[in-house]
Amino acid sequence: MVHGEFWTIKDLFVLPNEYVYWSIQIVLYPYMTGLVAGAFVLSSLYHVFGVEKLKQIARFALVFSFALLPVAMMPLMMHLQQPLRGTNVLMTPHFTSAISAFGIVFMTYACIVGAEIWFVYRKFIVDSIHRLQAKSSRGPGESLLLLIYKVISLGAMDLSKEALEADHKAVKFLAGLGIPVACFLHGYAGFIFGSVKANALWMTPLMPVIFICSAVVSGIALCIISYAVFMELRKWAARRNKHYFLPDALAHGSSAVDPEHLRSVQGHEVKMTSKYLLIFMTLAITLELLDIIFRGYTAVKSWDILRDVIYEHDFVKIFVLQYGIGNVLPFLMLLAPRLTTRRAALACLLVLFGVLMMRWNVVIGGQAFSLTFAGFMHYHLPIIPHDMETFKEGLGGALLVVSTPFIIFYFLNMIFPAFLEEKEAH
Amino acid sequence: MKRRDFLKNSLVFVSGASVCASALEFLDPREVLAANPEVRWAFLVNTHKCVGCGFCVKACKIENEVPFEANVTRTWVERYVIKRDGEVVMDSPKGARDGFTSKELDQGASGMRRIPDEEISQAFFVPKLCNQCQNPPCVQVCPVGATYQTGDGVVLVDRSWCIGCGYCIMGCPYGVRFFHPVEKVAEKCNFCYHRITKGMNTACVDACPFGARLIGNLRDPDDPVAKAVMTQRVGVLRDEYGTKPHVFYIGLNKEVR
Ligand code: SF4
Ligand code: SF4
Numbered sequence A: 001m002v003h004g005e006f007w008t009i010k011d012l013f014v015l016p017n018e019y020v021y022w023s024i025q026i027v028l029y030p031y032m033t034g035l036v037a038g039a040f041v042l043s044s045l046y047h048v049f050g051v052e053k054l055k056q057i058a059r060f061a062l063v064f065s066f067a068l069l070p071v072a073m074m075p076l077m078m079h080l081q082q083p084l085r086g087t088n089v090l091m092t093p094h095f096t097s098a099i100s101a102f103g104i105v106f107m108t109y110a111c112i113v114g115a116e117i118w119f120v121y122r123k124f125i126v127d128s129i130h131r132l133q134a135k136s137s138r139g140p141g142e143s144l145l146l147l148i149y150k151v152i153s154l155g156a157m158d159l160s161k162e163a164l165e166a167d168h169k170a171v172k173f174l175a176g177l178g179i180p181v182a183c184f185l186h187g188y189a190g191f192i193f194g195s196v197k198a199n200a201l202w203m204t205p206l207m208p209v210i211f212i213c214s215a216v217v218s219g220i221a222l223c224i225i226s227y228a229v230f231m232e233l234r235k236w237a238a239r240r241n242k243h244y245f246l247p248d249a250l251a252h253g254s255s256a257v258d259p260e261h262l263r264s265v266q267g268h269e270v271k272m273t274s275k276y277l278l279i280f281m282t283l284a285i286t287l288e289l290l291d292i293i294f295r296g297y298t299a300v301k302s303w304d305i306l307r308d309v310i311y312e313h314d315f316v317k318i319f320v321l322q323y324g325i326g327n328v329l330p331f332l333m334l335l336a337p338r339l340t341t342r343r344a345a346l347a348c349l350l351v352l353f354g355v356l357m358m359r360w361n362v363v364i365g366g367q368a369f370s371l372t373f374a375g376f377m378h379y380h381l382p383i384i385p386h387d388m389e390t391f392k393e394g395l396g397g398a399l400l401v402v403s404t405p406f407i408i409f410y411f412l413n414m415i416f417p418a419f420l421e422e423k424e425a426h
Numbered sequence B: 001m002k003r004r005d006f007l008k009n010s011l012v013f014v015s016g017a018s019v020c021a022s023a024l025e026f027l028d029p030r031e032v033l034a035a036n037p038e039v040r041w042a043f044l045v046n047t048h049k050c051v052g053c054g055f056c057v058k059a060c061k062i063e064n065e066v067p068f069e070a071n072v073t074r075t076w077v078e079r080y081v082i083k084r085d086g087e088v089v090m091d092s093p094k095g096a097r098d099g100f101t102s103k104e105l106d107q108g109a110s111g112m113r114r115i116p117d118e119e120i121s122q123a124f125f126v127p128k129l130c131n132q133c134q135n136p137p138c139v140q141v142c143p144v145g146a147t148y149q150t151g152d153g154v155v156l157v158d159r160s161w162c163i164g165c166g167y168c169i170m171g172c173p174y175g176v177r178f179f180h181p182v183e184k185v186a187e188k189c190n191f192c193y194h195r196i197t198k199g200m201n202t203a204c205v206d207a208c209p210f211g212a213r214l215i216g217n218l219r220d221p222d223d224p225v226a227k228a229v230m231t232q233r234v235g236v237l238r239d240e241y242g243t244k245p246h247v248f249y250i251g252l253n254k255e256v257r
Helices: A024-047 A052-079 A098-134 A140-152 A161-194 A207-240 A247-252 A259-298 A303-313 A315-335 A341-366 A388-392 A395-415 B003-027 B029-035 B055-063 B137-141 B167-171 B203-207 B224-231
Strands: A008-012 A375-379 B041-046 B076-083 B088-091 B104-106 B112-114 B120-128 B147-149 B155-157 B213-217 B247-250
Touching (some): A052 A098, A052 A207, A052 A259, A161 A341, A207 A341, A259 A315, A259 A341, A315 A341, B041 B224, B137 B147, B203 B213
Parallel strands (some): B041 B247
Antiparallel strands (some): B076 B120
């Protein structure tokens, strides 16, 4: 079967070779990249602009964005028809192509986040080495941890006041550098679409900007939810002394976690972060609406078909699911007085859904009409896979991509405890 | 050496050297070729002559080993039926591999549509293929350089290097690209490069019984395609994208998309 034929239904006049070629994985690709960029921007709010109130969630966001990082590439790899040749992009980069430049921006960004984490946790790493070394008997887990810490400390054991001061400066610098690079990273994802002149829906210079704003929105929302959920787990575990739910406590032996204290920290951080979420949401929604209004106002040749897609074929997906349930509803929920953690988390879940729908409507919606402007293509996500391709480009592949960052985070948290509260890290 | 001789010799030397230098400059083969390459392949389609038999599509599939039953093709033929009330109805069942044998128009999920003869004001066929653009967006967007343009203007795909990202498929405004069902890499018409570079015609040109298709060299003033492009009213598809297509159409209708 031809690639794309399985999930595409053609209606009216569509060219013989036209199918929905970019499916769910390419929806997830800007989505996951957006989460990475957004989480990083959130962590930088504290490190660069010194928003003290976000101190706790900032560290969590940093570690989480590091866990999300490898996942940004995953959908692209899963989507390739020749995944084994994926490295060709780095071996023979073709610089007029937006995708090839993306690889370079991505690598730069990965280095920045990695370095920032290293500086943030350097004191903690050195402390841990001392603590673990001082122990008379070590379990296999602790020995492994000690080895890891020894390797990643890179031999920098100096904990003098000046050295820590220098660490602090480096973090600030890297976080500052990271913001433009993170925006660039996601702007590039938008550029990949915005520069396709053959596609009437994608072809707009606003695309990179719209993508950046919604990226920050989704990143912050994900951090709020995950933070709330992980804190909830920690409270639960702390109350019952179930330490295997507290990987960091397990690894570092800090058993004294007070549930009441956790609750107050959690409530405070979630409320504060929600304020910033609202700001970015306003920006993102305004830009997206502006784009639609602008297209209708200028009404170039393609507007006829775009209007059909926006107001008829994808009406429910765009106005009900994306704008209604994904934007307006959570906006009101966050704006209403006496915000609770639960309400904030629910609102953020809707925000995440809204951003996913936005990516869907851009990527799938952009391919919904034929290049001839005479016909339509309907996309049906493969649910039950019957071969590798329908798995990769179906529900299974999508769930795999979405769940990976949490698995990575679980293990990463053992090495770089994201909920560390002592004065051990910045 | 006398002063006069010296002057004379110098003069000869200087002028000779300058002639030499300018001649060298002028004769740098790469520049000459770039300014006036000997070959620029182009295609001429005469829609007046096409009857929609689909022989070209069939020949192309066999020649280029695109699986016969697969619903993708390097070249295809579209049918246009323009009604008296101005409505335009189009179809291209299986790329017209088997020709147009029925009066019913294939409208995909909307089913078949029959337009009564008396309502039809005009009907014609338009063959399509890769335009071998002078400014090809497919080459521009390929992240690994697997899609590239040769000096004589044909855009080729390196099957051993394509990663199968589909960016070029998205970038082509003409929808001529697809994934090869067997090779799993980007695929499209290449003007039968293996044939034309040996002085043969493309498979579709050979197969067309009505001479609706012609391949030729735009740089050769005696070439029938070049002559037609210079002297007749020819059109190209979707000029607005700035791709500078090199498939020229005689009798192009504004309804053709
Ligand atoms: S017609 Fe499409 S595939 Fe052919 S050269 Fe132009 S852009 Fe590339
Ligand atoms: S599908 Fe192949 S030829 Fe097309 S852009 Fe991707 S790598 Fe290049």
